[in-house]
Amino acid sequence: MIRYLLQRLLWFLPSLLLISLLAFALSKSAPGDPVELRNSAGSAPIASGPAQADRLYAETARLMGLDKPAFYFSIAPAAYPDTLHLIARQDRRQTLKRLVGQYGNWPLIEAYYHSIQQAERSMAAGPSPLAGPLRDLYLQHQDGAIRARLDTMQAMLQRDSLASEKWREAVAALRNNYEDIVARPDRGALYWPDFDWKGFDNQYHNWLTGMFRGDFGTSYQDGRPVRNKIRDGLRWTLWLNIIAVLLSFGLSIPIGVWSAQRVGSRFDRSTSVLLFMLYSLPVFWIATLLQVFFTTPEYGMDWFPTAGLSELPPTAPFWERLLDQTAHIFLPVVCLTYGSLAFISRQMRGGMLQVLDQDYIRTARAKGLPERRVIWRHAFRNALFPIITLIGSVFPSILAGSVVIEVIFGIPGMGKLTVDAIFARDWPVVFAVLMMASVLTVAGLLVSDMLYAWADPRVRFQKKS
């Protein structure tokens, strides 16, 4: 058993690594720039010019650690330069990548990019009608869109002799550089892979090593240490889910056993119908109805508070607070529990029915053992396999929380924390939650395996020789 557990743990580490890589890769592919989101949160800041806007962007990226290369290395077509990560702005980096992907000839694309920058610098001294279409070029990679901007600038110069005098050469350089790209692509380099080593000072490495030290980084949204945010969310999610799990299993197991004992009886049929009806009711609907009926005076049954976890301050006496919190979590726990009753009880019932048909059960009865002892001492343990499988899946679900229940009842749990983090592209929080869920999933599977062995001594973990 120990050897088996150690083997499983050894397999677990590469799985964890793979999950982390997948999550990291997905975060880089998701739309949205966390730096832009951070800078534009709340009221839009004013900038005294593009230079200042770029400086602000670079500062924010540096503070968030997003100015570093994403990974240890890149394996990309040889056409892509190894210094692209030095361009701070994500949107411009993406545009250049797309241009390289289309034409391959990085030196010409670089020259074109520099000519946009030079033209922009020359326009910083005074107003220019070309500033708008020029800045658009930073974000355009399609031929039609680029040519439209170049044509617009050309037309403006033709109409405005003063502007023509100032910026004719800059615009000409832009057009020439672009035409060069189109005329002299180097697509061959796109089919040739190139390995580029970025070093250990990269986003993924910093995050991974921090995680092994217990430092999950800081949240992009509010700068709080991620572990503190998770601690706050986990506390309530754990309480709610542990109570819900205990209630679910505590109610479902006896119901399943009694149904199996009385298979086909009125009790069996009526509990099945009732539990499946409950199972079919959507939790958000039930939660809302419970809230409307039992927390507002509209129907004269405002027995529970509407939302939150307590009305009393943290300094209130312990028992008063406990009572108050119990009243607050009653309805959420009901919502978390009712849906799983049908599934667990049916699993228990099915397992029991299989076991009750066995010869040794008939023998036990024939020996005159009391029925209660036959059921709970002999049959129950052997019927636990499906339940043990379910127990394994409880571990990650304890952490997950239910975002629907948390939002409706105003509980600041893990579900809401995770969903809010995803929408806000708060990747440090998302990664931390994902890694914790992975660890708990594996832990759950290991616990299930151990419980199988306990439930049925015939279970062995070694390979059969």
Added chain:
Amino acid sequence: MKTTAALPFFLFLVLITAFSGCKREPAVEYKRTDNTVIVGMPADADRLNPLLATTAYARTVHEQIFSYLVAQDPVTGAFLPQLAKSLPERKETAEGQVAYTFEIREEAKWDDGAPVTAADFIFTLKAILNPKVAAQRIRPYMAFIKKVETDAANPRRFTVYSEKYILAEEAISAAFPVMQESHYDQAGLLKGIPLDQFLQPEVIAGLAETNENLGKFAEAFSSEKYSREKGGVTGSGPYRLESWETGQRIALVKKENWWGEKLGKSNPAFAAYPDQITFKILPDAVTTLNSIKAEEIDAVSNIDPKDYIDLENVASVSDRYAFASPLALSNLFIYVNATHPILSDKLVRKALSHAVNAQEIIDNVFYGLGQPVNGPAHPSTNYYHKGLKPVEFNVEKAKSLLTQAGWTDSDNNGYVDKDINGVRTELKINYLMNASRETSKNVALLLQDNAKKAGIHIELVAKDPLQIIDDIKKKNYDIAGGGRSASNTLWDPMQSWHTAGDNRTGFGTPETDALIEEIQVTMDEKARNEKYKKLQEAIYEEQVEVYLFVPQDRVLIHKRFEAEAHSVFPGFSVHRFRLKK
């Protein structure tokens, strides 16, 4: 005789009838009668460090804890001196700069009894300008400050020299509160670095790499102690942070013997009536509704429009809450990409505007809670161009404009088309809408339906909001729903309307750019308002944004308090809630 005898009886009957007709309604009983205000808020504050906080909810909380040199009266819009004795003295210098002189009140004190001084203001500026501090939201406002001079004879008096810029005074005096140097920089890490170095971006950027004090300060300043902890978050305002249970509630308690208490009688900027203020986090709209019905909160805003209308008919709610719907400081519009080949034609854009029925959207989607507008300026401002009428919904006019632009329905399929480079092209444009919001979808459907009447084919494309923002930024869209906050004070159009700004529609000519740059430095109100109106005319003429309306906020305030709703977020000033006797 008979008449005489009957008269008392008759009078008696009259009296009985009169009294029974004057049935007294039972007095409404309130669940709570204490002087604590519970405010419902849909999201938690991110932090209570005012220089680092990014959400409007955070500001709603921390402005009860901190004081500003000058505060805006949200009801009248007037600026009132708060920490400052009076509004700043303004003087133009020979170098073309503007000098703003402030003097802090003698009575202004921190919680430890120390006076608020110019040194605290300078410290706050340094904290904002430190590149290692994540104050990106406020830092750009300080770009206009060139110098700060203190008065050696008076530690409370100082002068800020700024470039000429219309928002400079507001930015210096009301955009950030003054923070206590001795509390937030206990190790004196910034003390040794002169402010002049902070005011030069290249210098301070270089110093940030070599002087570790800047990084150490930033780390301490950004810590949870100064963002979320009782005793750590402290200011000169009337309230102190009592507790913050993340995601649940933030509790503030009125300070005893607060230095500004007596000033509240003559200056609304010092009004602080509730003994306690609790901000309760209610992320779900239905939960908020139920909390109102259960009388668990005293004030809330931004209620769903339909719920707002329905609640007015619920006696238990209307008996206990006052309803108000002030104009919000925002507007909703449709972005029109003027760089698009079809939409680059002004006639087509104008036709599109005439095909939008803003009033129908207000009535059907927002239940009448909105006011049509003609442009980006807020109707409450004195520079809002009243001479420009909101573009009327007129299908015939739209059709006529399209015909003028060469679009006709040659194939009688209900949509107009035109020969473009030898190819018969239908007038078909994509409308980007937020996939997750019901109101967004309903607006889109109404838009599509009305545009069809004018012969414009609008295809609805649902996308993730961040993807929409990305597409709009890259001008990779045709038309898209948009919204923007509006100012009830001065408006700097640089960001949204200058070609060098974050211009998302392709609007702008050298003339409008020059006009915007003039607006930025025109300090005379009358002259500036004329320029604002010219800019609004130019925007109106180009129709690069089809303005729908300014929404009306939906505010509920418990009747046990005397309070006024207003346009400034969140729609009420909780410190002004006065408990009725």
